[in-house]
Structure formats: C-alpha cells, structure tokens
Amino acid sequence: MKQGGSDAAKRAAGESAAEAVEDGMVVGLGTGSTTAHAIRAIGRQVDAGLDIVGVPTSFQSRELAREAGIPLADLDEVSVDLAIDGADEVAGGDLIKGGGAAHAREKIVDASADRLLVVADPTKEAETLSHPVPVEVLSAARTTVAESVRELGGEPTLRQAERKDGPVVTDNGNLVLDCAFGDIDEPAALGRDLASLPGVVEHGLFVGLADEVHVGSEEGVTVREL
Numbered sequence: 001m002k003q004g005g006s007d008a009a010k011r012a013a014g015e016s017a018a019e020a021v022e023d024g025m026v027v028g029l030g031t032g033s034t035t036a037h038a039i040r041a042i043g044r045q046v047d048a049g050l051d052i053v054g055v056p057t058s059f060q061s062r063e064l065a066r067e068a069g070i071p072l073a074d075l076d077e078v079s080v081d082l083a084i085d086g087a088d089e090v091a092g093g094d095l096i097k098g099g100g101a102a103h104a105r106e107k108i109v110d111a112s113a114d115r116l117l118v119v120a121d122p123t124k125e126a127e128t129l130s131h132p133v134p135v136e137v138l139s140a141a142r143t144t145v146a147e148s149v150r151e152l153g154g155e156p157t158l159r160q161a162e163r164k165d166g167p168v169v170t171d172n173g174n175l176v177l178d179c180a181f182g183d184i185d186e187p188a189a190l191g192r193d194l195a196s197l198p199g200v201v202e203h204g205l206f207v208g209l210a211d212e213v214h215v216g217s218e219e220g221v222t223v224r225e226l
Contacts, residue, residue: 006121006218007033008216008218009121009122009216009217009218010033010034010037010119010121010216011037011216012216012217012218012220012221013034013037013038013119013120013121013214013215013216013221014034014035014036014037014038014039014040014041014084014119014214014216015037015038015041016119016214016216016221016223017038017084017117017119017212017214018037018038018041018042018045018084019041020082020084020115020117020212021042021045021050021052021082021084022052023050023051023052024051024052025052025053025081025082026052026053026054026055026073026078026079026080026081026082027042027052027053027054027055027080027081027082027083027084028054028055028057028080028082028083028084028085028109028110028112028113028116029042029054029055029056029057029061029062029064029065029070029083029084030057030061030083030084030085030086030106030109030110030119031057031058031060031061031085031086031100031102031106032085032086032099032100033086034086034119034120034121034216035061035084035085035086035119036061036064037119038084038119039054039061039064039065039068039070040064040068042054042068042070043065043067043068043069043070044068046068046069046070046071047069052070052071053070053071053072053073053078054070054071054072054073055072055073055074055075055078055080055083055109056072057085057102057105057106057109057110058100058102058105058106058171059171060100060102061102075108075109075112079112080109080112080113080114081113081114081115082113082114082115082116082117083109083110083112083113083115083116083117084116084117084119085097085106085109085110085116085117085118085119086118086119086120086124087118087120087124087206088124088131088204089124089125089126089129089130089131090118090120090124090125090126090210090213090215091125091126091127091128091129091187092226093208093209093210093213093226094129094187094205094206094207094208094210095118095129095205095206095207095209095210096129096131096132096133096134096204096205096206097134097204097206098133098134098136098176098203098204099134101134101136101159101168101170101171101176102170102171103134103136103202103203103204103206104136104170104172104201104202105171105172107202107206107209110206110209111209115211115212116209116210116211116212117210117211117212117213117214118210118212118213118214119214119216120213120214120215120216121215121216121217122215122217124215125215128183128184128185129183129184129187129205130181130182130183130184132157132178132179132180132181133154133178133179133180133181133184133190133194133203133204133205134159134176134177134178134179134203134204135149135156135176135177135178135179135194135200135202135203135204136170136172136174136175136176136200136201136202136203137174137175137176137177137199137200137201138174138175138199138201139174139175140199141198141199141200142158142175142177142199144198144199145177145197145198145199145200146158146177148197149177149179149194149197152181152190152193152194153181154179154180154181155179155180155181156177156178156179157177157178157179157180158175158176158177159175159176159177159178172201174201179194184205187205187207188205188207188208190205191203191205191207210226211225211226212224212225212226213226
C-alpha cells in the first residue's frame, strides 16, 4: 500500500479546493487528512465573514467543522452546491474511498452535490485503480458477502480497529471488508456487482462523480477538470 504524502502537499490541495467556496454555498465536508486542511481553510474564511453552511460526512468531519466555527446542517435539510472530499486512490475521474470507513455517507453527500472537488497528494494518483475496495456490510452478512467477493475475484479482509480489540465499526454501526481485486480495469462494472450483493450497505468505488481533482505537492497544486 502506498505511503501517505507530505502534510505540505495535503495542505496545498485542501486549501486550493477551499478557494472554490463562495458566499451562500452549502458545502459537503469530506473526511480524511487532506480534506481536514480544506475544512480548516473554510473555517478561516467563515471567521473572516464568509456565509456558508457545511454538511459533514462523518463524526470526524463534524467535530472538525465545529472546531473551525462552520455552521452545519443535515443533508435532508439542504441541497449541496459543492463537496470537497479526499480519496485513497485516484485514476482519471474514478476514486477509491473508505480508508476512514465513512464512504457510505461520503457517497451520499458527494453524489448529491452539484460539483465534487477531490483533494489528494501525488501518492494517491494511479493509472489504474488497484487499492483494496472498502465494502461496508451489515454484521450479519459479513460471511456471505465475503464469499460473494471471492466469487467476484476479490480477497476480503475484515478491517480491525487500531488500539482496541475487535473490528472497525462504522458511524452507521456496520463492519468493513477491505476487498483486494488487484488492477480494476472496469470499476463501474465491479461497483455494480458489489452494490448488488445482499447485505452490502455501500462500497468505496466512486465512479464518474468527480468534477475536479486538486493534487497538491511541495511546489504547488495541479487542478484537473474532468
């Protein structure tokens, strides 16, 4: 698995995307270390007088937004103009997300937004998606979904929690299977197959949702419009 990029690269990407936020917008606030820089940057803009509302995608992003002073709303109360979110891997406009086990809510918010800006550092870019795909599953379906993933050519691993015994439990109260498929030549087809499995809540393949990718580096930011 690729190592994470530098904090300077992540900050550059996050702050670049935050510049797209305009007065009056409803902004989807993604989850992860790169998106955290965007949330802090938006918070500084709010402190300077920017009038926006944020829609968090996880407990983590909600707490960070509150610390940054960003007014918040639930998705069922507003329509999202712009979402800013990170990725575990980016290939063209397709993403794999779910390293923070928040991909179910992230996908709901990101898909509902008029525009999705993806923030990443160079270590997340790839020619072809190959990162293990996180699949959130109902606990009762863990075994049956794992068997079905193997039939699809994947190798599922139950994600274990760090610094405590037992598996990771999502904000929705479910489990996560990290499913390694090797090179994913047809992410849309695999996404459809995974979504059709009984007991799957959501998978981490985000296909065709991104509108821009902001890739930060020590030297600056490259913005790719899709």
